[in-house]
Amino acid sequence: MEVVITALGPDHTGLADPIIHHLTGRGARIAEIQMYDHDERSLFAMLCRIEFDDLPKGNGEVSLTKLQDEMRQIGEHTGLSIRAWSPDFRARRPRLAVACTYVEDTPRAVLQAVTDGVIGADVPVVISNRKKLAPLAAEFDTEFRMIGDGQGGADNAMLVATLDELDIDYLILARYMRVLPAEVCWQFAGGRIINLHHGLLPGFPGFRPYHDANNARMLTFGATCHFIIPELDAGNQTINQRTFSVAPGTPIEQIIAEGERDNEPKCLVEGVRRVVDQEVYLHFHRVVPRKQFRPE
Structure with a gap:
């Protein structure tokens, strides 16, 4: 299952680490990561595309919902707006x-x-x-x-x-x-x-x-x-x-x-x-x- 994580918010230290550590701790493989630091506006943005072997599409709804909740909690702690989205989520039409x-x-x-x-x-x-x-x-x-x-x-x-x-x-x-x-x-x-x-x-x-x-x-x-x-x-x-x-x-x-x-x-x-x-x-x-x- 492929999941795209995006994060945006005020820039300060230690923003990416909690997200990456949590994802890899869940067994995710990182297929893509990009980070953007706008110094003039003190803005931090990140894109992380991950893949899970143990989260089949048939169980996507429960797994994605849980991951979204976990990202929301990390966002509350770091001050970031974090979204977790999957193109493989097929419980409904896009x-x-x-x-x-x-x-x-x-x-x-x-x-x-x-x-x-x-x-x-x-x-x-x-x-x-x-x-x-x-x-x-x-x-x-x-x-x-x-x-x-x-x-x-x-x-x-x-x-x-x-x-x-x-x-x-x-x-x-x-x-x-x-x-x-x-x-x-x-x-x-x-x-x-x-x-x-x-x-x-x-x-x-x-x-x-x-x-x-x-x-x-x-x-x-x-x-x-x-x-x-x-x-x-x-x-x-x-x-x-x-x-x-x-x-x-x-x-x-x-x-x-x-x-x-x-x-x-x-x-x-x-x-x-x-x-x-x-x-x-x-x-x-x-x-x-x-x-x-x-x-x-």
């Missing part, structure tokens, strides 16, 4: 939170793919910093949570609280037009945040990739589905990419419309499916296949 802002096609595609069984998960909540897509959530009988301040700013503490309250496995950023701060990324690190970037990475990062590609006289445009890490659009976490070509002289408005309507939704749906079906995962900030490819 739970997705879909975050969006204005563009409807991409979040709609994810919700429809879940409804159609293309993505084997549930979506208990749609989260947004704007009210525009509340009717979309209602159409799919999904709760809508508004975390915006009225001017588009996002309450990230409310976002984190919502994910914890609804026991979300994966946060899907379906054209959510806010940058997640590093504190949110670390709390759900290890491949739990999936983003749709409306450009090809690493070539066209930023907020205007269609315009940037068009200004570079590109005739092929694309979208990138990738895992989120604290470094924005870093480019090494690609899950899926999808492209489309246009004729020379195609107006930028037509290019954007085609990308938003067709290319971006298909790119994100396939990327989310790959993660939910455990075809890939994030290991030391790089995407790794869980199984070796065997041609038919």
Whole structure:
């Protein structure tokens, strides 16, 4: 059984030791560990991916619940917010939170793919910093949570609280037009945040990739589905990419419309499916296949 432990809180000495010693004392093998110390803000963050041989998936519910309680107790002692999560926890279908802002096609595609069984998960909540897509959530009988301040700013503490309250496995950023701060990324690190970037990475990062590609006289445009890490659009976490070509002289408005309507939704749906079906995962900030490819 694989478990991802994340810890975040005020920095001081001796934070990692109680977590590591407890896990290894329980018989865990450490497959990955990363620690981050932000001196200017006195912030400590840690990711630890562990594996248990003696905790089979069939007993995952009891074992994971116990481990979560143990981590909570360590967190109370150290002042850290500690989470224990497992992609192998299959007592229920994975739970997705879909975050969006204005563009409807991409979040709609994810919700429809879940409804159609293309993505084997549930979506208990749609989260947004704007009210525009509340009717979309209602159409799919999904709760809508508004975390915006009225001017588009996002309450990230409310976002984190919502994910914890609804026991979300994966946060899907379906054209959510806010940058997640590093504190949110670390709390759900290890491949739990999936983003749709409306450009090809690493070539066209930023907020205007269609315009940037068009200004570079590109005739092929694309979208990138990738895992989120604290470094924005870093480019090494690609899950899926999808492209489309246009004729020379195609107006930028037509290019954007085609990308938003067709290319971006298909790119994100396939990327989310790959993660939910455990075809890939994030290991030391790089995407790794869980199984070796065997041609038919």
